[in-house]
Amino acid sequence: MENPIISAEKINLYYGMFHALKNVDLSIARKKITAIIGPSGCGKSTLLRVFNRMNDLIEGARVTGRVMLDGRDIYGSEMDLLGLRKKVGMVFQRPNPFPLSIFENIAFGLRIHHMYKKNKSVLYGIAKESLQSVFLWDELQNKLNSLATNLSLEQQQRLCIARLLVVKPEVLLMDEPCSALDPMSTSRIEELMQELKKNYTIIIVTHNMQQAARVSEETGYMLLGELIEFGATQEIFTKPRDRRTEDYITGRVG
Amino acid sequence: MERHFDEELKNLKEKLLHMADTAQEMIGLSVKALTERDKKVTEQVFTLENKVNHAEIEIEEEVLRLLAIRQPAASDLRLLTAILKINNDLERVADQAVNIAEIAVDLLKEPQFKPLIDIPNMAKLVQNMVKGSIDAFVNHNPAMATGVCEHDDEIDLINDQIFRVLLTYMMENPKSITPAVDLILISRNLERIADHATNISEEVIFIEEGKNIKHHIQEEQQH
Numbered sequence: 001m002e003n004p005i006i007s008a009e010k011i012n013l014y015y016g017m018f019h020a021l022k023n024v025d026l027s028i029a030r031k032k033i034t035a036i037i038g039p040s041g042c043g044k045s046t047l048l049r050v051f052n053r054m055n056d057l058i059e060g061a062r063v064t065g066r067v068m069l070d071g072r073d074i075y076g077s078e079m080d081l082l083g084l085r086k087k088v089g090m091v092f093q094r095p096n097p098f099p100l101s102i103f104e105n106i107a108f109g110l111r112i113h114h115m116y117k118k119n120k121s122v123l124y125g126i127a128k129e130s131l132q133s134v135f136l137w138d139e140l141q142n143k144l145n146s147l148a149t150n151l152s153l154e155q156q157q158r159l160c161i162a163r164l165l166v167v168k169p170e171v172l173l174m175d176e177p178c179s180a181l182d183p184m185s186t187s188r189i190e191e192l193m194q195e196l197k198k199n200y201t202i203i204i205v206t207h208n209m210q211q212a213a214r215v216s217e218e219t220g221y222m223l224l225g226e227l228i229e230f231g232a233t234q235e236i237f238t239k240p241r242d243r244r245t246e247d248y249i250t251g252r253v254g
Numbered sequence: 255m256e257r258h259f260d261e262e263l264k265n266l267k268e269k270l271l272h273m274a275d276t277a278q279e280m281i282g283l284s285v286k287a288l289t290e291r292d293k294k295v296t297e298q299v300f301t302l303e304n305k306v307n308h309a310e311i312e313i314e315e316e317v318l319r320l321l322a323i324r325q326p327a328a329s330d331l332r333l334l335t336a337i338l339k340i341n342n343d344l345e346r347v348a349d350q351a352v353n354i355a356e357i358a359v360d361l362l363k364e365p366q367f368k369p370l371i372d373i374p375n376m377a378k379l380v381q382n383m384v385k386g387s388i389d390a391f392v393n394h395n396p397a398m399a400t401g402v403c404e405h406d407d408e409i410d411l412i413n414d415q416i417f418r419v420l421l422t423y424m425m426e427n428p429k430s431i432t433p434a435v436d437l438i439l440i441s442r443n444l445e446r447i448a449d450h451a452t453n454i455s456e457e458v459i460f461i462e463e464g465k466n467i468k469h470h471i472q473e474e475q476q477h
Contacts, residue, residue, distance in 0.1 A: 210325055237327045239464030249327040252255050 005030040005171065005201050006051060011065035013046060013055065020046050022225040024065075028171075033193060033202045035212035035233065038222035039248065044205045047222065048173050051203065052088040053081060070170070086113060089164030093176040095156035097148035097163075102140055103127055105148045105159055109167045130166045134158040134192060154185035158192065165200075172196065174204040178211065190215050209249055213237050221245045259324050263333065266316050267392075270337060270344070273309040274388045276302050277344045278381060280351035281447060285377040287358045288440070289370055299355035306348040313341045332464060336457040340391070343450040343457075347384060350443040350450075357436045357443075367433050368423060373440060376412045379405065380444045383451035390455060396462045399455035403467075409448040416441040 004027035013021035021043050028034050036044040046055065053074060055061040067074045074084055086109075097105050106127040127144065131137040136158050140151075148159055157177060164172060174193075178186040193202060193215055206212050212219050213233060220230040221244075229236065229245045240246045247253045280302050287295035317338050320326065326334055383402050390399035420434040459467055 209327070213327070238331060240328050246328050250330050251257060251259070 001027045001029055003030065004028055005070060006203075007066075007068040008050065009066045009068075011047070011050060011063065011067065013043075013050065013064075014060075014062045015058065016060040020225050021050070021063075024225075024227045026220060026227060026230060028201060028203060029218060030201050031197055031199070032217040033197050033204060033215050035216035035219045036203065036205045036222060037207070037209055037212045037219060037248075039253075040207070041224075042222040043225045044222050045175050047227075048090075048175055048203060048205050051171065051173055052085050052090055053079075054090065056081075082113075086167045087169055088171040088173060089167070089169040090173040090175065091157070091160055091164065091177045093179045095153055095160050095180065097151070097156050097159050099147070099149055101145045102131075102148050102151070102159060103144040105163050106130055106166055109163055113167055126166055130162040131159075133165055133196070134162045135195075136162065152185075154181055154188065157181065157185075157189060161192070161196070169200065171201045171203065174202060176206055177204065178206075178208070186211070221248060223248070259320075259326075259330070262316075262320060262324075263330070266313065266320070266337060269309060269313055269316070270340060271388065271392065273306060273313065273341070273344050274384070276306050276309070277347040277351065278384055278388075280306070280348050281354075281377060281381050281384070281444075284351045284354035284358060285374055287355060288361065289374050291362055291366070293359060293362050296355040296359050299351060303348055303352050306345060310341055310345040314338065317341075329461070332461050336461045340454050340457050343453045347447050347450045350447045353443045354440050357440055361433055361436050364433060367430050370437075372412060372416050372419070373437060373444070376409065376416070376441065376444050379409060379412070380448045380451070383409070383448050384454075387451045387454035387458065390458045391461075394462055396459045399458040399462075402455040403452050406448055406452045409445055413441050413445040 006026075006028040008024060008026040011021050011024040011026075012019070024047060026047075036047060038044050049055045050063060050067060051069075051074075055063065063075060065075075069084070069088065072079065098108060100108070103124075107123050110123060110126060128137060128141070131140060136155060139155070148156065151159060157180075161172070178189050181189065190211065193204070196202060204212070204215065216233045218231065219233045219236045221228045221236065221240075221242075223244055229240060229242045231241075236245065237249060240249065244253075280299050283295050283299050283302075287293065287299070317334050321334055324330070383405050386398060386402040386405075390396070390402065417438055420438055423430045424434045456466075456468055459465055
């Protein structure tokens, strides 16, 4: 793959004695959507958390290998974790807006990264831009001071994405972002992802194979901590090379 | 793990095989009508056509239903899309057999103007190709399917030969033109059936190997 944005080499991750990721090699293409699929417990969320070092927060978690983000090893001793998590943002299965106003949710990231914290009108402009990029501005422009937790789940999820975008990430990690949403909302978030990929690289973990097939250009299949197969989504879903991938996506196992 | 879907696929394949058997039978009967000079045999061909047409519609509807509700992937997806095409090819085979039977009705009105050797021979080879392609489908055997594709050239040569022989007859005796042209058309119908057998074989290779060889063999021949 030419000039991948993330390059993971020989990633092994242990939770204490449990070997959760086994020799994973993976390259993520820029400004494309990559899906990671696999049965429960295969390590796909663990792999996602490798890319923003969220596993560091889990006691007993240990990683070996290299993860290059734009040429820098994120597990190197000089990596600035806050800077990493600004560049590589994460969206979770259950939308998690702060119990603050919509505006304060958006401004929060800017404030803690000391970006424009004093200039309210600049903050407002940035909030508008980020809410527009998740297609929430029209609905919410007159309610910026209302509580974010009163929004619908879909709106909350969009807001969480907007919250990430204000600090100008390069990569968005999405861990089953639509699992808590109904089919119509899911469909709209998937449309949003197609818009977002024009500017951001997206990696999505999903247990919904049809979703992976719909949204992604590349797909990786994981099983028991191993990356079994990785390739163009079209190839994975029409002629997978590995029998285990075939069995999973045809519903014969898992 | 056995899926309910596997049972549905098995039933669908059985319907397709049954349709293939009927189409095969129609080829045999249409040529038999000619060689045994028996008009009643053509009636059997026309009756079987209805059966094939109904089967085509049933199979198509079942494939659409399965595509919608099962959202198949990988080999299941290839199988269903291939079944749609094979369904179409088999219906066309049956159409060609009907065309042969219709021409036979006309030919039987007049005495036979030349012994029939090449056409029954060609019919046998073509029937074997259709059988071979369906056997390859049933047995998941791409090598067998490739074997069928390789016979297509032989059929084209026989078709050309029949044309040349009949051309000679027509030049020598203008009264033979009408029946000769009829036989040329029958030969062409058989040649078309062979093409459909080749198509079916190509679909089998697609199902089993995920490879689309549709124009590859033609390219190889050009080199």
